[in-house]
Structure formats: structure tokens, C-alpha cells
Amino acid sequence: MKLLPKPARFALMAALDVALHARGRPVSSKELAARHDLPPRRLETLLQALVRAGILKSVRGPAGGYELARERRRLCVGEIVRVALRAEEDEDQSPALLVAVLEPLIAETEEAALSRLDDITLEDLYASAIAKGFGEKQPASDFDI
Numbered sequence: 001m002k003l004l005p006k007p008a009r010f011a012l013m014a015a016l017d018v019a020l021h022a023r024g025r026p027v028s029s030k031e032l033a034a035r036h037d038l039p040p041r042r043l044e045t046l047l048q049a050l051v052r053a054g055i056l057k058s059v060r061g062p063a064g065g066y067e068l069a070r071e072r073r074r075l076c077v078g079e080i081v082r083v084a085l086r087a088e089e090d091e092d093q094s095p096a097l098l099v100a101v102l103e104p105l106i107a108e109t110e111e112a113a114l115s116r117l118d119d120i121t122l123e124d125l126y127a128s129a130i131a132k133g134f135g136e137k138q139p140a141s142d143f144d145i
Contacts, residue, residue, distance in 0.1 A: 004081060005084075005088060007046060007084045007087060007088045008080075008081045008088075010038070010042070010043060010084070011049070011050060011080050011081065011084035011087075012077060012125070013036065014032060014043055014046060014047060014050070014056075015050060015056065015068070015075065015080050015122055016122065016125050016126065017032050017035065017036070018032070018056060018066050018068055019072050019122055019125075019126045020126065020129055020130075020134055020135030021035075021135060022065070022066065022068065025063060025065070026059040026063070026064055026065030026067050027065045027066050027067070028064065028065035028066075029043055029044055029047055029066070031065075032047075032065075032066075046084060046087060047066055049083050049084065049086070050066075050080070050083055051066070051069075053079070053083040054069050055068070055069055055070070055075060055079065055080060055083060056068060057069040068122075072122040072123035072126050073121050073123040074121075075122040076117065076119070076120065076121050076122070077118070077120040077121070077122070077124075077125065078114045078115070078116075078118035078120075079118070080122070082114060
């Protein structure tokens with residue numbers, strides 16, 4: 001059983017990919033999608049939600065793309081997941097039994113999991129990815145001057 005839906009997983013992957021590859025230049029959605037064998041349109045909605053939430057920033061123009069809006073150590077995994085979950089929510093009418101009995105239990109469980117994810121930063125994921133050979137080893141600073 002997977003607790004996080006694919007959009008949340010893709011949002012985390014996209015933010016981590018940008019952290020790994022946006023050194024001195026933005027990461028385009030096309031190159032991000034190509035690196036992970038995904039259609040660009042699949043990621044674009046999530047990327048825009050991450051921009052609206054202040055996790056990524058969008059750079060326009062021919063060499064445009066996405067960069068982190070904040071330092072990796074100031075971005076927690078729980079925040080990224082919450083943005084993705086809100087982006088995928090639909091406003092269908094739910095059955096009363098689901099709303100009255102199951103939703104409170106599910107909400108409590110989700111909040112416990114998200115609280116744990118709040119303790120993990122994008123910096124933690126970045127360090128793990130670098131240790132496993134993803135991206136290039138970078139200097140300790142988060143931003144280039």
C-alpha cells in the first residue's frame with residue numbers, strides 16, 4: 001500500500017530534481033520530464049502549484065524553467081506533499097458515511113505522516129541523492145552569486 005499518491009511523489013521528485021540540477025540555470029519542465037521519462041504536461045500542473053506555494057520560482061524566456069524559491073534547508077518535505085495533495089483534490093460530493101466516519105480517521109493518519117515529513121528537509125533528500133550518485137557534487141552554499 002502506498003500512502004502518498006503519485007502527484008505527491010512527482011512533486012517531491014520535481015523539487016529534488018530542481019535542487020540537483022538548477023545550478024546557475026533554471027531547469028526546464030521538458031528536461032525534467034525527459035530525465036524521468038514523463039510527459040511534460042504531467043508535471044506542469046504540479047510545477048505551477050509549487051510556484052504558487054513559493055517552493056519553486058518560474059523563470060521565463062528561452063533559457064527559462066524552474067529554480068528553488070528558498071534554500072533547500074528551508075523547504076520541508078511535508079510542505080511539498082501538502083501542495084501536491086491540494087493540487088489534486090477534487091470537489092466531488094462524498095458519501096455521508098465516508099465523511100462522518102472514515103474521513104476523520106484518514107485525516108488524523110495523514111496529519112501524523114505529514115508531521116513526520118515536516119522533519120525532513122529538501123536538503124536531507126539532496127544529500128541522500130548526492131550520496132547515491134544523482135546530480136553533481138556541489139559546494140555547500142544553496143545559491144550562486
